[in-house]
Amino acid sequence: MQADRRVNEELARADARKWHFAVLATLDEFGAASQAELSDRTRIYRSDLVAVINELTARGQVDRAPDPADRRRNLITLTQAGRRQLRELDKVLAEVEEEVLAPLSPVERKQLTDLLTVLVEHHGQPM
Amino acid sequence: MQADRRVNEELARADARKWHFAVLATLDEFGAASQAELSDRTRIYRSDLVAVINELTARGQVDRAPDPADRRRNLITLTQAGRRQLRELDKVLAEVEEEVLAPLSPVERKQLTDLLTVLVEHHGQPM
DNA sequence: CCAAATCGTTAGTCACACTAACGCTAGTTC
DNA sequence: GAACTAGCGTTAGTGTGACTAACGATTTGG
Numbered sequence: 335m336q337a338d339r340r341v342n343e344e345l346a347r348a349d350a351r352k353w354h355f356a357v358l359a360t361l362d363e364f365g366a367a368s369q370a371e372l373s374d375r376t377r378i379y380r381s382d383l384v385a386v387i388n389e390l391t392a393r394g395q396v397d398r399a400p401d402p403a404d405r406r407r408n409l410i411t412l413t414q415a416g417r418r419q420l421r422e423l424d425k426v427l428a429e430v431e432e433e434v435l436a437p438l439s440p441v442e443r444k445q446l447t448d449l450l451t452v453l454v455e456h457h458g459q460p461m
Numbered sequence: 462m463q464a465d466r467r468v469n470e471e472l473a474r475a476d477a478r479k480w481h482f483a484v485l486a487t488l489d490e491f492g493a494a495s496q497a498e499l500s501d502r503t504r505i506y507r508s509d510l511v512a513v514i515n516e517l518t519a520r521g522q523v524d525r526a527p528d529p530a531d532r533r534r535n536l537i538t539l540t541q542a543g544r545r546q547l548r549e550l551d552k553v554l555a556e557v558e559e560e561v562l563a564p565l566s567p568v569e570r571k572q573l574t575d576l577l578t579v580l581v582e583h584h585g586q587p588m
Numbered sequence: 589c590c591a592a593a594t595c596g597t598t599a600g601t602c603a604c605a606c607t608a609a610c611g612c613t614a615g616t617t618c
Numbered sequence: 619g620a621a622c623t624a625g626c627g628t629t630a631g632t633g634t635g636a637c638t639a640a641c642g643a644t645t646t647g648g
Contacts (some may be wrong), residue, residue, distance in 0.1 A: 335504075335636095336581075336584060337580075339636080342603080344637095351603070351604090352603085352604085353604080354604090368626075368627095369614080369626075369627065370625075370626060370627085377462075378604090379604095379605070379606065379607090379625080379626090380627070380628090381606080381607085381608095381628075381629080381630090382604075382605080383627090384627070384628055385608090386627080388608095404614070404625095404626085405613060405614085405626095406612070406613045406625065406626040406627075407613095407625095407626065408612065408626085408627070434580065434584075435580070436583065437579050437580060437583035438576065438579065439581070442576060442579075445572060445576060446573070446576045446577075449565065449569060449572060449573045450573075452564050452565065452569075453464075453478075453561065453562070453564060453565070453612085454463075456563065456564035457463055457561075458639085466605080469605095469634080473607065478634070478635090479634090479635085480634090480635080481620090495595075495596095496595075496596065497594075497595060497596085502612095504633060504636095506635095506636070506637065506638090507595080507596070507597085507635085508596090508597075508598080508599090508638085508639095509635075509636080509637090510596090511596070511598085513595055520638045531594090531595085531644080531645070532595095532642070532643085532645085533594065533595040533596075533645065534594090534596085534644095535595085535596070556633095
């Protein structure tokens, strides 16, 4: 919870929240996608995603356009500004991570992430 | 987040939330206390604690009475029903923990809790 | 004795998880 | 090709939890 609070604080200073980061990072990793795909990948409910995409488009960080191949869909695309913001947030989050993990040695950090990775992968989507 | 969701689900089935558990457990560990002390120990804001204590008294799990030694204070006391509920919640949470940590061996579980303990103790209250 | 601090309380904001329902579009079936 | 079904985006609303501001009552320290 304390780590979470620090993350939120620092993201706020960069005019962002966790959801914004999640969407930007997902678009960067998997490329342009519909809102439904983003919802699946980020675990953000499609109802909440609407507002997030609104905010990101208002900041010019993503582009929302109807998908010509399926007119029910919106295609969300990462813009240059979005890519810049993502790099910025990556930096911010790396700093917080360093701060949070400060008391652990490199070996211990690897142990911790390995253990947590096992947990996440074990109970995948459903749980 | 998935573990948190499971915890919330199971607590809800026992007619409780995380805050209720936190207060009951703290009263059990440190004995009767004022709301301000509970706020310090549980990290629940004193403004939110009011409602939690209201709910716990409504369920008969704690008792709220003015402290004769300092009439600004309310003394919160664990009742028998509160102790019973705490034991119940302990059981529920142990089950969820077992479920969450299922893929880890006993040694790995100890590693994980040790690492997390280091983190929590390193950045104590402030952070 | 008076000012400052503490305590409980009320009211309100914000982030995020989650549900229900509606209109639109696409694919399927008869 | 009409009707049904399913998927998509959107709106509105609920509940939990973190956090702030302010107020009346009481206690404490100079």
